[in-house]
Amino acid sequence: MKKGKFITIDGVEGAGKSTQIDFICEYLKAKGIQVVLTREPGGTKVGEKIRELLLSNSTGDMHADTELMLMFAARNEHIQNKIMPALEQGDWVLSDRFTDSSYAYQGGGRGLDINRISQLESWVMQDFTPDMTLLLDVPVEIGMSRVESRGKKDRIEMEKMDFFDRVRQAYIARSKEFPDRIKLIDSSKTIEHTTEQIATVLDTL
């Protein structure tokens, strides 16, 4: 039986997820909430090995279906062995990316059939879904310029701008499809501006 709440944070490259995560953890802890921070792909021993395979430049090209199935293989491990156990003992879980990333990157970016993604989603997640998703939205040029100023890019970050434009559009479409769960946050301005919006929506949980 799930007792804690499950929050995910998502968005295009350089939207500022990692930057905001510390704030979210501290904000919730200040309210007396125990938070487990995790990430996708990854979060478990098996998931981190799959992450390395997915993101390492040395992996090279991979069929889009293979990429999708690896994302869901890592997610299955993550849900079964980390997320659900934490929620069952009453902790809250904050995941840096989750299933919306698969719809945005493999669906929007790679152009995979959405029905295929939803079949895997039904298999791996059944009726499990985040209580809230913070979708940090930023124009792709701004996000990528932030990533570029950081240095080396991973296998997926090496994609072209039109790929990330499709990713962003797919995220926006999902926020319209699930407006109660997915909170669209403007992350194009200052870090503080993003933080204020996040605090406002967290207070509604």
Ligand code: T5A
């Ligand atoms: N993936 C993942 C899929 O394709 N399918 C899936 O199902 C899943 C789960 C994972 C990759 O895997 C893909 C998507 C990704 O390509 P990741 O570990 O989540 O990658 O890493 P990224 O998304 O690449 O994370 P980034 O670190 O690039 O982006 P963040 O975390 O959104 O950005 P952050 O906070 O590191 O900020 C980047 C820079 O911008 C600055 C920060 O200081 C930092 O230098 N910054 C700002 N600057 C100005 N104004 C602001 N408001 C700023 N906010 C942050």
